[in-house]
Amino acid sequence: MSSQDSSRIIGMLQMRLHALNDLHLTLKHVHWNVVGPHFIAVHEMLDPQVDKVRSMTDDIAERISTLGGEPTGTPGALVDARSWSDYSIGRAEAIAHLGALDLVYTAVIEDHRECMQATETSDPVTQDMLIEQLRGLELFQWFVRAHLESSGGELSTRGATTESGAAGQAADQARDQP
Numbered sequence: 076m077s078s079q080d081s082s083r084i085i086g087m088l089q090m091r092l093h094a095l096n097d098l099h100l101t102l103k104h105v106h107w108n109v110v111g112p113h114f115i116a117v118h119e120m121l122d123p124q125v126d127k128v129r130s131m132t133d134d135i136a137e138r139i140s141t142l143g144g145e146p147t148g149t150p151g152a153l154v155d156a157r158s159w160s161d162y163s164i165g166r167a168e169a170i171a172h173l174g175a176l177d178l179v180y181t182a183v184i185e186d187h188r189e190c191m192q193a194t195e196t197s198d199p200v201t202q203d204m205l206i207e208q209l210r211g212l213e214l215f216q217w218f219v220r221a222h223l224e225s226s227g228g229e230l231s232t233r234g235a236t237t238e239s240g241a242a243g244q245a246a247d248q249a250r251d252q253p
Contacts, residue, residue, distance in 0.1 A: 076142075080197040085144035087190045088201065092135045092146055093153045094183050095208075099128045101162040101179060105172045113169035113222070124215045131208045138201055163238045167246075173222045174231065174245025175238035180216035187212060 076084075106121040136146035159182065164175045191205035223231045223245055231248035235241035 076198060081142045081144075084194060084198050084201055085139050085142050087193060088135050088139050088142075089144070089147065090156065091187060091190055091205075092132055092139065092148060093156050094186060095128055095132045095135065096148060096153055097157065097159070098179065098183055099125055099132065101176075102128065104162055105164075105176060108164075108166045109169045109172050110166060111168040111170070117169040117173065117222075120218060124218075127211050127215070131211070134204055134208070138204060142198075142201075164242050167242060168249075170222060170231075170249040171242035171246040173219050174235070174241040174243075176219050177216065177223060177230070177232050177245075178235060178238055178241045180212060180219060184209065184212050184216065 102121050102125045106118055106125065109117045109121075132148070136148060139146040162175070162179065164172055187205055187209050191202055191209060194202040194205065220230060225231070231245045232241040233244075235244050
């Protein structure tokens with residue numbers, strides 16, 4: 076691999092590291108702040124997701140090191156580099172958090188896919204790692220969406236563009252169901 080390709084991949088992986096560190100913390104935040112009748116189901120669903128996402132960050136950091144880079148996992152570096160805002164939902168009903176998490180997962184998955192595609196010809200080892208991580212991230216989003224989807228396949232968060240909007244839509248739909 077050329078040093079130019081290596082540097083480019085290290086930069087992309089550093090952003091994936093930031094995104095997964097942020098996701099791990101967001102999942103714990105939701106775990107601590109979820110309330111309502113589905114509390115225990117969501118509370119317990121999130122811990123394995125937290126553990127797996129933390130493992131993903133370790134894999135990415137080690138890949139950055141393998142490629143000759145220096146992984147940065149400090150909170151300040153994450154905040155300085157990210158292009159997204161903090162998770163915006165505090166203490167809320169389980170369904171509201173799940174609505175917001177659906178958007179969080181969508182953003183992480185989309186960016187992971189872009190990175191995976193960008194490594195297709197230059198670094199199949201990194202691409203393989205990202206594909207495996209996508210498998211887990213998409214599974215977790217499916218778990219979240221199972222709570223948001225009607226039997227007809229429509230998501231209660233369809234069309235939402237903000238976490239608070241998705242949370243509100245999910246909560247409204249849940250209140251409207253018998």
